[in-house]
Amino acid sequence: MIQFSxxxxxxxxxxxxxxACDPTTNERPLGVYxxxxxxxxxxxxxxNDGEVIHLDPSLGTLTPSVFENANSRPxxxxxxxxxxxxxxxxxxxxxxxxxxxxxxxxxxxxVVEKDLDQPRSVVTARGKLFISDYGPxxxxxxxxxxxxxxxxxxxGGVVKKKIPVSSKPEDLYAFGSxxxxxxSEGNKVEVLDANSELTFKTLDMxxxxxxxxxxxxxxxxxxxxxxxxxxxxxxxxxxxxxxTSTFPIAQATGRIAKGDxxxxxxxxxxxxxxxxxxxxxxxxxxxxxxxxWKKGTGFYGIGYDPDRQEVYLAxxxxxxxxxxxxxxxxxxxxxxxxxxxxxxxxxxxx
Amino acid sequence: xAVHAEVLDRFAAGKTRLTYEKSTLARYSARSLGDLLQEMxxxxxxxxxxxxxxxxxxxxxxPGHTAIxxxxxxxxSISLGQSDLSILPVKGIDRVEVxxxxxxxxxGNEAIGGSVHLSTDLQKQQGFGGDxxxxxxxxxxxxxxxxxxxxxxxxxxQSKVYNQNQSNNxxxxxxxxxxxxxxxxxxxxxxQRGVLQDVWWRVNSHALTKASFWWNQAQREIQPLIxxxxxxxxxxxxxxxxxxxxxxKKSAVWKLKAAWVADQLQFNAEENQTSQGLLGLDxxxxxxxxxxxxxxxxxxxxxxxxxxxTTTEQRWEAYQSLGWQEGKRISVSINLRQLAYLNExxxxxxxxxxxxxxxxxxxxxxxxxxxxxxxLKVPTLNDRYWKPGGNPNLRPEKSQxxxxxFQIKQSGTFSWFQRLTxxxxxxxxxxxxxxxxxxxTPENIREVHNQGLEYHGESSWxxxxxxxxxxxxxxxxxxxxxxxxxxxxxxxxxxHQGNAGxxxxxxxxxxxxxxxxxxxxxxxxxxxxxxxxxxxVNLGLTYSxxxxxxxxxxxxxxxxNVFNQSYQVLxxxxxxGRSYQLNLTLSL
Numbered sequence: 001m002i003q004f005s006x007x008x009x010x011x012x013x014x015x016x017x018x019x020a021c022d023p024t025t026n027e028r029p030l031g032v033y034x035x036x037x038x039x040x041x042x043x044x045x046x047x048n049d050g051e052v053i054h055l056d057p058s059l060g061t062l063t064p065s066v067f068e069n070a071n072s073r074p075x076x077x078x079x080x081x082x083x084x085x086x087x088x089x090x091x092x093x094x095x096x097x098x099x100x101x102x103x104x105x106x107x108x109x110x111v112v113e114k115d116l117d118q119p120r121s122v123v124t125a126r127g128k129l130f131i132s133d134y135g136p137x138x139x140x141x142x143x144x145x146x147x148x149x150x151x152x153x154x155x156g157g158v159v160k161k162k163i164p165v166s167s168k169p170e171d172l173y174a175f176g177s178x179x180x181x182x183x184s185e186g187n188k189v190e191v192l193d194a195n196s197e198l199t200f201k202t203l204d205m206x207x208x209x210x211x212x213x214x215x216x217x218x219x220x221x222x223x224x225x226x227x228x229x230x231x232x233x234x235x236x237x238x239x240x241x242x243x244t245s246t247f248p249i250a251q252a253t254g255r256i257a258k259g260d261x262x263x264x265x266x267x268x269x270x271x272x273x274x275x276x277x278x279x280x281x282x283x284x285x286x287x288x289x290x291x292x293w294k295k296g297t298g299f300y301g302i303g304y305d306p307d308r309q310e311v312y313l314a315x316x317x318x319x320x321x322x323x324x325x326x327x328x329x330x331x332x333x334x335x336x337x338x339x340x341x342x343x344x345x346x347x348x349x350x
Numbered sequence: 351x352a353v354h355a356e357v358l359d360r361f362a363a364g365k366t367r368l369t370y371e372k373s374t375l376a377r378y379s380a381r382s383l384g385d386l387l388q389e390m391x392x393x394x395x396x397x398x399x400x401x402x403x404x405x406x407x408x409x410x411x412x413p414g415h416t417a418i419x420x421x422x423x424x425x426x427s428i429s430l431g432q433s434d435l436s437i438l439p440v441k442g443i444d445r446v447e448v449x450x451x452x453x454x455x456x457x458g459n460e461a462i463g464g465s466v467h468l469s470t471d472l473q474k475q476q477g478f479g480g481d482x483x484x485x486x487x488x489x490x491x492x493x494x495x496x497x498x499x500x501x502x503x504x505x506x507x508q509s510k511v512y513n514q515n516q517s518n519n520x521x522x523x524x525x526x527x528x529x530x531x532x533x534x535x536x537x538x539x540x541x542q543r544g545v546l547q548d549v550w551w552r553v554n555s556h557a558l559t560k561a562s563f564w565w566n567q568a569q570r571e572i573q574p575l576i577x578x579x580x581x582x583x584x585x586x587x588x589x590x591x592x593x594x595x596x597x598x599k600k601s602a603v604w605k606l607k608a609a610w611v612a613d614q615l616q617f618n619a620e621e622n623q624t625s626q627g628l629l630g631l632d633x634x635x636x637x638x639x640x641x642x643x644x645x646x647x648x649x650x651x652x653x654x655x656x657x658x659x660t661t662t663e664q665r666w667e668a669y670q671s672l673g674w675q676e677g678k679r680i681s682v683s684i685n686l687r688q689l690a691y692l693n694e695x696x697x698x699x700x701x702x703x704x705x706x707x708x709x710x711x712x713x714x715x716x717x718x719x720x721x722x723x724x725x726l727k728v729p730t731l732n733d734r735y736w737k738p739g740g741n742p743n744l745r746p747e748k749s750q751x752x753x754x755x756f757q758i759k760q761s762g763t764f765s766w767f768q769r770l771t772x773x774x775x776x777x778x779x780x781x782x783x784x785x786x787x788x789x790x791t792p793e794n795i796r797e798v799h800n801q802g803l804e805y806h807g808e809s810s811w812x813x814x815x816x817x818x819x820x821x822x823x824x825x826x827x828x829x830x831x832x833x834x835x836x837x838x839x840x841x842x843x844x845x846h847q848g849n850a851g852x853x854x855x856x857x858x859x860x861x862x863x864x865x866x867x868x869x870x871x872x873x874x875x876x877x878x879x880x881x882x883x884x885x886x887v888n889l890g891l892t893y894s895x896x897x898x899x900x901x902x903x904x905x906x907x908x909x910x911n912v913f914n915q916s917y918q919v920l921x922x923x924x925x926x927g928r929s930y931q932l933n934l935t936l937s938l
Contacts, residue, residue: 044874046575047873047874047921047922048575048577048578048921048922049873049874049878049879049921049922064878071528073525073526073527073528073530074525074526074577074922075526076525076526076575076576076577076578076922077526077577077578095575095577095578095579096578096579097577108528111527113527114579139618139619139620140619251787253787253788269786269787269788270787271786271787271788271789275786275787275789275791277787297786298785300785316785318782318784318785319784319785319874320782320784320834320841320874320875321834321838321841321874321875321876321878322874322875322876322878339876341878342874342878
């Protein structure tokens, strides 16, 4: 009887131990914003009214002012980028701060609010934050003192070092201890060592590099100049350029969305005197180009929902008030039109 | 010689006017024109912080839709097309007249929402006069000023010198940070100094002349937005000079006006210089029977040298005014103006007004007032020439304004005055700067319909040795953008505004209590963010009994924002809480 009881007890303890190790019971429940689509609203210069809107695409419901509602304070900045890494969501304000929030409920975890000038993006590597920053303007509105700021820890804090980089760094990408920096004005990708916090290598690009992405496990960077766009693949191991796909798309704005497979949607703007905006669609593998997939005015951001296979086009509507998001099927057919906050500029699909 | 009052008095029948003279201006002697207009008139002033840019919005129009004159010359920046009311110190002004509604025919360019007329008036007193005033206030506020005057029957001088410093190190809640901690405002220092000189000379029995000169310099650290860390600086410097010559023979009056205005604005390291020369000639019959007639022409030469462009321009205008008056009963004004710039003749501007006394007895009078006018704004030089983005093909902005109202006046031991005005306005071809790809460029895009009600009441009475004066004003303003879906209210156009005041005087002691309310306003088209309304109360106490020999030593204590309200006029622009001012004057 005692033996039996001991066996039962053992089984019970084992069951308890296993249940305690069961990953499903220990998993953080999904937050409201862990699903759906986060719409970045950059806000208006001089008003600093950037914010995030959440869209539930299945119900079509929009939740405005997500940051302010969660934290009872305004974001108070121009929202430049939204980066999800290491189970944290980073809200980069080009007015000089990076807010760190929990992705599920947007509750604040921390902030980097001092010693930044015009931050553009952020990446995590080796337990640190790397923040690309234009640096201050000089008397001629150039940015000769651009840098990547380093913050120890992932939850915000103080800037411990500024690594000088070429003018106007944009997107960042981390692989192991390498941090790749898209140096847009210098037409180069700089590679930093996340451990030593020094520049490790510089790669010359055919145009202005602005956006990194992964394709079939490889690192690619999107570059553009006045006449063409370039998709350049970079060897992660050899840290060198591999191949380049070039498309004759003039006046690309630097905003792109990766669609299915190797398809990309590229925003263009003709400038003076026609001021015509557009979307061109390219396929890197086949070299296919649809130059005028859409045409219009006020295009300010683009995204692609891989689950629903829909293209999201943000229209800033002149920053006079609420902007607009138009959702298209891949075929180009319009699905829906949403009124969103001021200066919609990008999307994060959860 | 009052320069603009004459035009307003004779040819502005039916229009809504507000006048502020020395007694009111004295209460604002350490403050700016922006503070006065916000607290006393139906105008909404967009304050970008303490001592920072303050721009007026009349009847829901934009800051550039307000013409501002000093001694009859337009002083709006020709590159920006507007004025910063923060750097127009009340200390330098002897009289402020505000006219509401489009009056392009009477005042020319930019009088779409209304116009503000600042003037310096020389005292008629003989001999020497003057005062020295020192003001000390909260948040590092110091102002020293000197006014000296000398008068003879044929010659008068007035000199003013002022120097003002505001550290603006007030405490505010940083609502961008967790817990909204109290912070000390940093980088908002305001410094201003200036010199004014007026000379009045009666040349002979037919002719007199007045010359005025104003140099003003302001240096500012631009207050960053809450949560921001910008470190911009701005320096403004203006030279304004005007000479008026008036010659009267029999009933005809000739008026010659020559003026020069030069503005320099340095924003960080960027320098912008503009100047304008003006020459005008008027012929007038002030009273030919029931008629008053005026005709004139004016040429303006503009010169701009900015970091983004350099240009010159000439403008020509001809105008005519007719006034007809039958005693105090009926007064009619007809104004006409034609303006041309570059090689373009812009639309002809007519204006019409009527004052009609419906009833009068020994104590009471009732007037009906109505006016109709067009307004126009030539696109600013920045709009047309800024590189990159300037649009040389812009058309002038145009407005139509109609208003009607009643005013009742009652005199006696309890005298009062009440006026209610309804206005309706339409502004077409409103210019907006819009992003086009990576570039911003202006377009004639907006069409706006405005309408509203303006109530103004004042009264005065005596109880024993106490003299009381009170005023109350309320404005309802709808300004709807017809070019947007749902015709939305324009940003920063409060629908509701009001102000009230009470002055109490007994012997040498005077007490004043005033307050104003600004209603909720959206910060952009649509209602995505609405700033709460706010109301502020100010208190003042003046003792004018202190004397030493012939020297009078009035003393004034003032408390602004008595209830220490935390408020923003514009989103994320911190404003100071309660502050104190002590004003000591030595007056001859």
